[in-house]
Amino acid sequence: MDTAEFDLIVIGAGPVGENVADRAVQGGLSVVIVESELVGGECSYWACMPSKVLLRAGAALRGARDAPGAGVAGAVDVAAVLRRRDEIVHDWNDAGQVEWLQGAGIELVRGHARITGEREVTVDGERVLRARHAVAVCTGSAALLPDIPGLVDAAPWTSREATAVREIPESLVILGGGVVACELATAYASFGCAVTVLARSRLLGGMEPFAGDRVATALRTAGVDVRTGVDAQRVTRSGSRVTVELGDGTRVAASEILVATGRTPRTGDVGLDAVGLEPGAWIDVDDTMRVRGSEWLYAVGDVTHRALLTHQGKYQARAAGDVIAARAQGVAVDDAPWGRHVATADHAAVPQVTFTDPEVASVGLTEAAARKAGIAVRVLDYNLSWVAGASTHSARYDGTARAIVDEDRGVLVGATFVGPDVAELLHSATIAIVGEVPLRRLWHAVPPYPTLSEVWLRWLEEYDR
Amino acid sequence: MDTAEFDLIVIGAGPVGENVADRAVQGGLSVVIVESELVGGECSYWACMPSKVLLRAGAALRGARDAPGAGVAGAVDVAAVLRRRDEIVHDWNDAGQVEWLQGAGIELVRGHARITGEREVTVDGERVLRARHAVAVCTGSAALLPDIPGLVDAAPWTSREATAVREIPESLVILGGGVVACELATAYASFGCAVTVLARSRLLGGMEPFAGDRVATALRTAGVDVRTGVDAQRVTRSGSRVTVELGDGTRVAASEILVATGRTPRTGDVGLDAVGLEPGAWIDVDDTMRVRGSEWLYAVGDVTHRALLTHQGKYQARAAGDVIAARAQGVAVDDAPWGRHVATADHAAVPQVTFTDPEVASVGLTEAAARKAGIAVRVLDYNLSWVAGASTHSARYDGTARAIVDEDRGVLVGATFVGPDVAELLHSATIAIVGEVPLRRLWHAVPPYPTLSEVWLRWLEEYDR
Numbered sequence: 038m039d040t041a042e043f044d045l046i047v048i049g050a051g052p053v054g055e056n057v058a059d060r061a062v063q064g065g066l067s068v069v070i071v072e073s074e075l076v077g078g079e080c081s082y083w084a085c086m087p088s089k090v091l092l093r094a095g096a097a098l099r100g101a102r103d104a105p106g107a108g109v110a111g112a113v114d115v116a117a118v119l120r121r122r123d124e125i126v127h128d129w130n131d132a133g134q135v136e137w138l139q140g141a142g143i144e145l146v147r148g149h150a151r152i153t154g155e156r157e158v159t160v161d162g163e164r165v166l167r168a169r170h171a172v173a174v175c176t177g178s179a180a181l182l183p184d185i186p187g188l189v190d191a192a193p194w195t196s197r198e199a200t201a202v203r204e205i206p207e208s209l210v211i212l213g214g215g216v217v218a219c220e221l222a223t224a225y226a227s228f229g230c231a232v233t234v235l236a237r238s239r240l241l242g243g244m245e246p247f248a249g250d251r252v253a254t255a256l257r258t259a260g261v262d263v264r265t266g267v268d269a270q271r272v273t274r275s276g277s278r279v280t281v282e283l284g285d286g287t288r289v290a291a292s293e294i295l296v297a298t299g300r301t302p303r304t305g306d307v308g309l310d311a312v313g314l315e316p317g318a319w320i321d322v323d324d325t326m327r328v329r330g331s332e333w334l335y336a337v338g339d340v341t342h343r344a345l346l347t348h349q350g351k352y353q354a355r356a357a358g359d360v361i362a363a364r365a366q367g368v369a370v371d372d373a374p375w376g377r378h379v380a381t382a383d384h385a386a387v388p389q390v391t392f393t394d395p396e397v398a399s400v401g402l403t404e405a406a407a408r409k410a411g412i413a414v415r416v417l418d419y420n421l422s423w424v425a426g427a428s429t430h431s432a433r434y435d436g437t438a439r440a441i442v443d444e445d446r447g448v449l450v451g452a453t454f455v456g457p458d459v460a461e462l463l464h465s466a467t468i469a470i471v472g473e474v475p476l477r478r479l480w481h482a483v484p485p486y487p488t489l490s491e492v493w494l495r496w497l498e499e500y501d502r
Numbered sequence: 503m504d505t506a507e508f509d510l511i512v513i514g515a516g517p518v519g520e521n522v523a524d525r526a527v528q529g530g531l532s533v534v535i536v537e538s539e540l541v542g543g544e545c546s547y548w549a550c551m552p553s554k555v556l557l558r559a560g561a562a563l564r565g566a567r568d569a570p571g572a573g574v575a576g577a578v579d580v581a582a583v584l585r586r587r588d589e590i591v592h593d594w595n596d597a598g599q600v601e602w603l604q605g606a607g608i609e610l611v612r613g614h615a616r617i618t619g620e621r622e623v624t625v626d627g628e629r630v631l632r633a634r635h636a637v638a639v640c641t642g643s644a645a646l647l648p649d650i651p652g653l654v655d656a657a658p659w660t661s662r663e664a665t666a667v668r669e670i671p672e673s674l675v676i677l678g679g680g681v682v683a684c685e686l687a688t689a690y691a692s693f694g695c696a697v698t699v700l701a702r703s704r705l706l707g708g709m710e711p712f713a714g715d716r717v718a719t720a721l722r723t724a725g726v727d728v729r730t731g732v733d734a735q736r737v738t739r740s741g742s743r744v745t746v747e748l749g750d751g752t753r754v755a756a757s758e759i760l761v762a763t764g765r766t767p768r769t770g771d772v773g774l775d776a777v778g779l780e781p782g783a784w785i786d787v788d789d790t791m792r793v794r795g796s797e798w799l800y801a802v803g804d805v806t807h808r809a810l811l812t813h814q815g816k817y818q819a820r821a822a823g824d825v826i827a828a829r830a831q832g833v834a835v836d837d838a839p840w841g842r843h844v845a846t847a848d849h850a851a852v853p854q855v856t857f858t859d860p861e862v863a864s865v866g867l868t869e870a871a872a873r874k875a876g877i878a879v880r881v882l883d884y885n886l887s888w889v890a891g892a893s894t895h896s897a898r899y900d901g902t903a904r905a906i907v908d909e910d911r912g913v914l915v916g917a918t919f920v921g922p923d924v925a926e927l928l929h930s931a932t933i934a935i936v937g938e939v940p941l942r943r944l945w946h947a948v949p950p951y952p953t954l955s956e957v958w959l960r961w962l963e964e965y966d967r
Binding site for chain 1: 545550551554555558559560561562563565566568569570571572573576577578579580581582583584585586589590811812813814816817820840842846847851852853854855863890891893894895896897923924925926927928929930932933934935936937939942943944945946947948949950951952953954955956958
């Protein structure tokens with residue numbers, strides 16, 4: 038490296054950091070990115086990508102099993118799944134990602150970065166990098182280990198170990214009932230592992246209640262022991278056996294324990310104290326992803342706690358990279374709502390697909406959130422199994438779709454689809470919400486027959502009734 | 503029946519006629535519907551529904567085969583598929599549909615209807631029905647038998663016989679290369695039938711050229727003998743063998759021959775001559791589906807040749823039923839573009855899914871059509887196998903997505919997706935086109951990761967490059 042000064046320093050080379058850097062380079066800036074682990078980040082190696090591969094075989098088999106005449110009664114070939122997982126994570130080798138950085142004109146520095154002053158970052162305590170314009174913290178989040186006696190000593194798995202697994206344990210107890218817990222319970226059950234889910238409250242909290250209820254029912258049908266409303270009081274490991282003691286005194290034992298109780302920001306050791314922020318806390322930013330009160334410090338992705346999803350972090354990253362370049366070059370900033378330089382959708386339309394069985398796809402507000410926001414809510418519920426596309430899909434299709442309408446504005450503000458193969462349906466709702474397309478106009482968006490998308494027509498009929 | 507006079511007479515009780523009638527009843531009119539075959543129409547018994555069931559098992563098996571670790575190498579259980587087909591078509595019994603008509607308050611008359619004067623329809627030549635306000639012709643279309651010597655005497659199948667099949671023939675030769683030909687070739691090939699497709703030009707003409715090319719390649723991989731640019735000159739049947747002689751002198755023999763060369767309006771014997779229209783011709787209507795020059799005659803669905811698709815016919819039917827009621831009651835008519843009483847989308851956004859392998863989903867204008875319309879076209883092509891959602895879906899995912907942008911307006915005007923499981927992706931494009939959502943705003947519609955919908959992001963990146 039021939040210089041220690043760049044226009045922009047990005048800390049963390051996950052998808053978010055990569056996108057901030059890429060957009061800034063495209064905007065004419067010189068950019069260095071600092072990474073202490075693998076370039077490509079959590080999502081590529083230990084989260085979205087491998088987990089989807091672990092889930093896909095089971096989903097495809099269910100699809101064939103439920104389609105009359107496909108005549109399948111096979112089981113998941115776990116070894117083949119793990120081989121495909123290894124391919125997808127490139128054997129945890131980031132050479133391809135490093136090559137991409139080079140092609141994109143982004144300088145890579147490996148090591149642990151800490152902010153050590155205004156527009157200054159020090160790597161591994163020795164190498165000082167200076168930013169002419171901005172520093173962006175994109176260090177993401179890590180699994181949160183709750184403060185349960187004995188847990189840390191029980192060698193718990195997090196999503197990392199669960200997605201990087203080499204040998205499926207005979208049994209697995211999962212702490213938590215969120216997306217990670219539900220997805221990994223689904224995958225491991227499909228591998229023949231005896232799974233127990235211990236959740237404090239209903240599954241998939243924060244989503245429409247029927248989503249978690251449906252997933253719980255399906256998990257139970259798949260043989261998973263789902264317990265909600267329970268509290269883990271103590272964890273003990275004895276050799277190849279880990280035991281969880283619950284609040285009511287009952288015990289659950291398994292070969293391994295997976296902790297999926299939430300995320301914590303990876304901001305404990307990036308030098309936040311040097312700029313008056315609290316180490317280990319989420320970082321508060323405005324809609325251009327700039328830290329409030331700072332001229333030069335940005336935070337993007339999970340660390341902001343705006344939406345802990347890869348795609349949403351990348352969305353923020355595009356806005357941030359563009360606005361950093363614009364400000365550096367004195368170009369006009371477009372920060373009105375839905376402008377180029379702001380992540381407005383974080384407040385209105387965060388899509389999420391949970392690849393359970395059934396799949397859960399949601400975007401925008403739930404009924405509860407919409408009511409809390411004071412919106413004149415109209416709820417449209419429809420049984421997905423009633424659309425023609427469901428009956429041709431499978432004789433036992435079961436699903437539900439809910440739309441949340443803002444009656445005053447005559448537009449959609451939220452949607453939740455629960456059922457097999459609903460993932461690709463979601464983007465239609467996201468576009469309707471973000472585009473603020475009036476329901477009157479949506480009557481002219483004809484769903485193709487026979488598909489699951491026909492639920493849109495049913496929603497509109499329900500709305501006009 | 504206590505009266506022979508109704509506000510509205512609907513001729514034809516397929517999905518289109520049913521929807522015209524239903525909306526008119528909801529609008530306060532008295533309605534009679536006349537049907538000479540099964541209530542529910544072509545789509546329910548001999549087209550969309552049974553054909554999708556014939557295709558589903560093969561698609562589900564391919565999905566499992568291509569998902570690493572699903573470990574399936576099974577074959578379609580034809581008997582099980584046909585049993586499910588029988589269920590879906592209710593054994594060609596329309597009792598359920600008749601019940602629906604009754605529940606909707608629609609009077610049913612069985613028989614053959616002919617227009618015999620102004621606002622007058624005669625059933626089976628003896629029973630006269632009078633309409634206080636309107637008559638709607640919703641008789642649909644039938645398979646067109648091209649004028650090829652020997653064809654009619656060769657006992658050819660149309661889509662009706664092919665979807666109602668009881669015993670799969672050893673071999674099948676298909677005349678035509680459109681949607682019906684491609685779908686049924688896919689289904690029959692999955693049943694182990696030796697299929698030959700004889701098409702005058704490329705497959706799926708009228709769609710983006712790469713769609714038909716991909717389907718042709720896949721059909722060939724599945725063992726189908728696909729011949730394009732050929733002309734059938736003569737057909738002869740000899741016992742259980744039918745032989746097609748081509749223009750170049752070669753012959754193709756098979757157990758059965760399926761004609762899928764297009765559709766013809768079922769208007770030959772509905773009394774169009776009584777109102778100065780040409781029997782057997784398509785019927786020209788305005789956007790409210792009223793026959794041009796008439797105050798009281800409407801035509802809806804396939805008979806208009808606007809878009810020969812069930813969902814689009816039902817869309818027209820909603821407009822027509824509503825506007826007939828509005829006009830009958832002197833209520834204001836909303837016939838501005840995208841208004842409640844017009845089928846504007848017929849001109850801008852007709853969606854269609856072809857359930858072949860790969861699936862083809864298209865809406866709006868193709869590149870060629872957009873250029874012909876004088877639009878400042880920008881074409882965005884993206885290899886669907888490059889999105890993360892494709893790589894988790896299957897190790898051999900192959901697909902293409904094309905967006906057609908109107909540069910002057912900054913909106914999407916067309917989209918085509920080709921690949922496995924793209925059907926539900928289509929509605930996102932339909933909403934973007936119909937909603938005229940600016941591309942600038944679409945940047946804020948974040949596709950969930952990892953799904954195929956991420957192609958939207960790639961299109962936008964390509965557009966801004």
